[in-house]
Amino acid sequence: MDWLNLRFTSAMPESGQILLDCTHNPWLVALAYVVMCGASFATLNMAERATQADSEAGRRRWRGVGALCLAGGIWSLHFIAMLAFKAPVAIEYDLQMTLLSLLIVLVAAVLTMRMLSQRELRATQCLLAAVLIGLGIAAMHYSGMGAMRSSATLYYQPGLFALSIAIAILTSLAALMLGLYFRQGDEQTHQWLKYGASLVMGLAVASMHFTGMWSMVLVVPEGTPLQLQSANNSLQLALVVAGITLVTVASSLGAAWADRKLQHKERDLMRVNALLSQLGHAKASLQQIADFDALTNLLNRRGLNQAFAERLRDHAQRGKPLAVMFIDIDHFKRINDSLGHDAGDELLKVIAERLRGALRENDVIARFGGDEFCLLASLHSKEEARQLAQRMMLHLKDPISLAGRCMVMTASIGISLFPDDGTTSEELLKHADMALYQSKGSGRNNAHFFNAQLKAKAGIELQLEEELRLALKQEMGLQLYYQPILELNTGLLSKLEALLRWQHPEHGLLTPDRFIGIAEANGFIAELDNWVLHRACQDLHLLSGGNYPELKVAVNCSALNLSREALAREVGEALEIHGVPAQRLELEVTENALMGNVNLAVDLLQQIRELGVSLSIDDFGTGYSSLAYLRRLPLDTLKIDRSFIQDIPTSTQGMDIIQAIIGMAHTLRLRVVAEGVENEQQLAFLRKHGCDFIQGYLLSKPLSLEALQAFLLQHREPIKPARLLSG
Known part of the structure; x- marks a missing residue:
């Protein structure tokens, strides 16, 4: 080498x-x-x-x-x-x-x-x-x-x-x-x-x-x-x-x-882009959460408001009509109460899909809250809105299998039209809501358009609400009228029914059907019922000093008040304050009020019964009329609704029903009151079949406290049927 x-x-x-x-x-x-x-x-x-x-x-x-x-x-x-x-x-x-x-x-x-x-x-x-x-x-x-x-x-x-x-x-x-x-x-x-x-x-x-x-x-x-x-x-x-x-x-x-700095900048830029992308996805997710209902994947109220504003601008520029529809599922609460909220959620998903399947491509639907939906639909004519509403109701009527049951759901629909019924989203939604209540009030499972009469009615109801609150607060204008109830076996006037009246300064004397619904809808029915209870006990105490120590008074209890646990305590306080024995007070409840929550009603009525207060079921025959719940309730009296009494003597079937009700009530050891008795044929039939009490215009119309005192004084002796008919 x-x-x-x-x-x-x-x-x-x-x-x-x-x-x-x-x-x-x-x-x-x-x-x-x-x-x-x-x-x-x-x-x-x-x-x-x-x-x-x-x-x-x-x-x-x-x-x-x-x-x-x-x-x-x-x-x-x-x-x-x-x-x-x-x-x-x-x-x-x-x-x-x-x-x-x-x-x-x-x-x-x-x-x-x-x-x-x-x-x-x-x-x-x-x-x-x-x-x-x-x-x-x-x-x-x-x-x-x-x-x-x-x-x-x-x-x-x-x-x-x-x-x-x-x-x-x-x-x-x-x-x-x-x-x-x-x-x-x-x-x-x-x-x-x-x-x-x-x-x-x-x-x-x-x-x-x-x-x-x-x-x-x-x-x-x-x-x-x-x-x-x-x-x-x-x-x-x-x-x-x-x-x-x-x-x-x-x-x-x-x-x-x-190069390292440049690469770091590129990586920083990539990270920034990735963060921006993530931010975009997060924003889209938040937008989805903010604007869409998590259960049905439909727009929620916020998303609907945004879509509504855009639709209104577009339709205003083009001069094209727009329909706003409120859709409410009939009796949806029963599903939640009987099958549970999970089943209710599943049902809402099915309903949302069916509603979506009935719509056209450009229609906008949202879940407004609970079981309420709202639809925005572009129109060429009013009839087109009616056809769309009928198509949605038809889609909902197909049977739905849920929790092992097959059920059919219906819907009530209220419709307002742009620009005829309003030019802002607030007006159109409010008017569609009014039309919806008209649909529900007329039997449900139908569609109603908004009209001027509904608006006038809503204005009157708003005014009545304000004036009713004031009347209740100041105890001005509210009165109790009493309708005597005759015991047929003895001929004695042993019971009264307290009936609320409102002496309105403009509309005159108003019956409860004009204002009880307003009190229930606006959350002060409990105060109104409590006022009636105290005034009835006060008047009964006054009558007791006039040689009527055995006279009883029946007071109506609203359906909403029957769900309040404080009711038994309030009844006891009213009796104690006015010095009225509990056996002289009778509380009347309707069938439909009882069926709102039978278990709660049974417990509450049992507490009231333990006070010594009698209990009566009113308007029997107009609701469920089920022996399954009737035998569970601590009742004393059953009142046959006046609609059955009016069938005497023209309807054999109606008379057979009355006879059956009296027999059933006596079997359950309940006493029977027939209300709305107006002629001698009705009285004769009821006496023949063992009815215990009657009330109605044949005996007397509802009377003010002063007129009642005179009436009682006039009829201190037992009233014989012949005398009643001749009188």
């Missing part, structure tokens, strides 16, 4: 002089180490950039720059260290061999960068790569040494020669391991690892170089004049090479820093 000047000490000539006083310039050695450390740091940065590059072209570019930095650093260390070398003979360097050494280290650097830019390396791959790279570095070093030309002959000590190669391999292995390891950890740890790795790599390459120099032995023929010298301009050359290498390294680091 003479072309590399590789000779070992075992082949040294017998004659010759060994040069022992070779030295190195310490400043140039330090400079060589600094250059190598800088190149190592740049190499690690380039490897990092290669692993983080987004494209294969980018990875190749950064591997190439890193290879140049590493090759330049190693070669510069070798070149500057050789310039620092001082020997007692003149030394020159062969250009071709020097360039060959540079090419060899460049190949080794390329291999190193390929390995460093891998995301993961197995142990065997890492070791093989270290061997190949280490041998390349050793080849560069010894080819550079082989470029030396002087009168001396180079020999190498085998042990140190092998050690230098081992150091080259271990150096490469350390570089690979550090290059892979320093990527882990946080940013600060990452940077410190990179600094440490650069110092270790610089020291390792320098150790390999100087171990190789240590293994070198220079032999000159005996008698050769010796004088310690170094290469001409060695300092200037070293500084130029170091400067070129460091400028290259700095440029590479600057490019890497700029």
Whole structure:
């Protein structure tokens, strides 16, 4: 291997002089180490950039720059260290061999960068790569040494020669391991690892170089004049090479820093775009939550208001009519009460789908709340709105299977039209709601259009509500009238029914059917019922002082008041305040009021019964008339509704029903009152079939307290049927 000047000490000539006083310039050695450390740091940065590059072209570019930095650093260390070398003979360097050494280290650097830019390396791959790279570095070093030309002959000590190669391999292995390891950890740890790795790599390459120099032995023929010298301009050359290498390294680091910043900005931009995308999705989700009903996926009230405003603007500009429909599911509360709210929710989903299936493409439907829906429909004619309403009602009538039951649901619909019934969403919704109540009040399962009469009626009801509240608060205008009830067996006037009247300053004397519904709808029916209870007890106490100690009074209880647990306590307080024995008070409730919540009604009526108050079921026959609940209630009296009494004597079927009711009531140990008795045929029939009490115009119309006192005074003796008829 003479072309590399590789000779070992075992082949040294017998004659010759060994040069022992070779030295190195310490400043140039330090400079060589600094250059190598800088190149190592740049190499690690380039490897990092290669692993983080987004494209294969980018990875190749950064591997190439890193290879140049590493090759330049190693070669510069070798070149500057050789310039620092001082020997007692003149030394020159062969250009071709020097360039060959540079090419060899460049190949080794390329291999190193390929390995460093891998995301993961197995142990065997890492070791093989270290061997190949280490041998390349050793080849560069010894080819550079082989470029030396002087009168001396180079020999190498085998042990140190092998050690230098081992150091080259271990150096490469350390570089690979550090290059892979320093990527882990946080940013600060990452940077410190990179600094440490650069110092270790610089020291390792320098150790390999100087171990190789240590293994070198220079032999000159005996008698050769010796004088310690170094290469001409060695300092200037070293500084130029170091400067070129460091400028290259700095440029590479600057490019890497700029690329890292650019990549960080791109990643920040990507994160911002991702956040904006997430924000868009979140906004869409919030919009979905804000504008749509979670149960039915229809628009909710907020979403409807937005759609309504847009539709109104569009229809106003085009002069096109728009229908607003309120749809209320009839008797939906029964589903929740009997099957539970989960079943009610499932039913609402089915209803929503059916309503949606009945609509046209541009119609807008929303769940307004509870079991109420609202529809916006563009029209060409009023008849088109009627047909759409009928189509929705028809779709709802198909049987629905729910909780093991098959049921048919119906709907009531109220319709208002733009611009005839209003020009704002508030007006149109209010008028559609009025029309809906008209539909529900006329038997349900139908559709009604808004009209001026409904608006006038609503205005009157609003006025009546305000005036009724004031009358109740100031106790002005409200009166109790009493209708006597005759016991047929004894002929005695043993009972009265208290009937509320309102002496209105404009409309005259109003009966309860004109204002009880207003009190129920506006939440003060309990106060009104309590007023009636106290006034009836007060009047009864007054009558007791007029020689009527056994007279009883029956007071009506509204359906809503019957659901209040405080009712029993209020009844007891009224009796105590006015000093009326409990057995002289009778509370009347209707069938429909009882069926609102039978279990609660049974408990509440039992509490009232325990006070000693009698209980009566009013308007019997107009509601459910079920023995299943009738036998559970703590009742004393049953009142047959006047609609049955009016059938006497014209309807055989109606008379049969009355006879059956009387027989059933007596079987249940209930006493029977027939209300609305107006003629002798009705009286005769009722007496014949064992009716216990009668009330009606045949006996007396409802009387004020003053008129009642005169009536009672006139009829202190038992009334015989013949006398009643003649009177």
